[in-house]
Structures are given as structure tokens and as C-alpha cells.
Amino acid sequence: MSVLVSVKKVKDCWFAVALNDLNELVASTISKRGKHDIAVSLASVLRRFDRVERGTDARAGRLIEALYDMYQGKPASIDARLSLDHIAPFHQAVYEKTRSIPIGRVSTYGAIARSLRSRASRAVGHAMAMNPFVLVVPCHRVVRSTLEIGNYGRGPEVKRELLRREGVFFSGRKVSPLSVWTPNPR
Secondary structure, three states: EEEEEEEEEEEOOOEEEEEEEOEEEEEEEEEHHHHHHHHHHHHHHHOOOEEEEEEEOHHHHHHHHHHHHHOOOOOOOOOOOOOOOOOOOOOHHHHHHHHHOOOOEEEEEHHHHHHHHHHHHHHHHHHOOOEEEEEEOOOEEEEEOEEEEEEEOOHHHHHHHHHHHOOOOOOOOOOHHEOOOOOOOO
């Protein structure tokens, strides 16, 4: 199976999407650090494919535009199925739950775990760290139970910037309790 990787710089940020032969989104990522950071970010996902093509088509272009809108804090929809065949069932459930967090709100690792009938908040954190669908699965909207923003693969300053652009309120260095959303149980 092959994958098409499209990379584009828009203003101060690089965006990338990878689509498989079935037109499923295999990965998406962003980087303020540069094009090399994009390649490093996608490397583990792309190893699974026999052939990696570089370029763009209309669908990839639309996906990058949607990522840019998300990066700006605007609501946007992704018109591609996510390729989940390589993702563990627990991580799939975490990603599905995370996608339900409304723009302008955050949830905690523990709340996501409890909504999945689990006490494994660290496993939720691991799923967030492994998220191949940056912005599409808004892992930046998941914070620590102390409401500190915590880590983020693209850098904590990018996470704070994304949350601020989406309208999340802060109280000093922490997210304001006014911006917390609690997911419904499964």
C-alpha cells in the first residue's frame, strides 16, 4: 500500500497530511520548527507503507486548509475517514472521545479515562502522546487534573496558543475551570 504525503507552509507554520490508497487520513501534523520536524513527526507512521509519494492533490490541499483553520482556532471539518487499522482499540476509543471535546473547552486525562469506564489516565496520556492525527483529534484540548496544560508534542507554547485561539479561558498559568468540559460515559 502507498501513501501520499503533502506538506505546505502557511504563514508561520508547516502543515502535513498523509493519505493512503483508500483516501483515508493516515496522519496529520503541524510544526512551527520547520519542514525537518514534519518529517521526523511522520516517520514512524510512514514506515508501514511500501511506497511514500510526495506531492499534493485537491483532497490533500483541502485537508491542509482545514488544518490551517483549526490552527487558527476556527471550526473546521475534515472530510476524510481516519485510518485506524494500526491503532489499538483503547487508543481508538480515546481518540473518538477526544474528538467530542467542543472547541473552546478542555477535558482532563482522568475525565476521558472515567468516561471510558477506566481509571487509566496515564494510558489516556500515552494515547495523546501517540496521536497521529494532530488537530483532527484535538489532543491539545486534554489537560492535567490540576488544569495545568501539560506536555504537547508540538511544544507546550503551541498547545497554549491553540487553546487561546479556540477561546479557552486561563487563570494565570492554568486553564480556568470555566473552560472545563466533562465527557459523557460510553
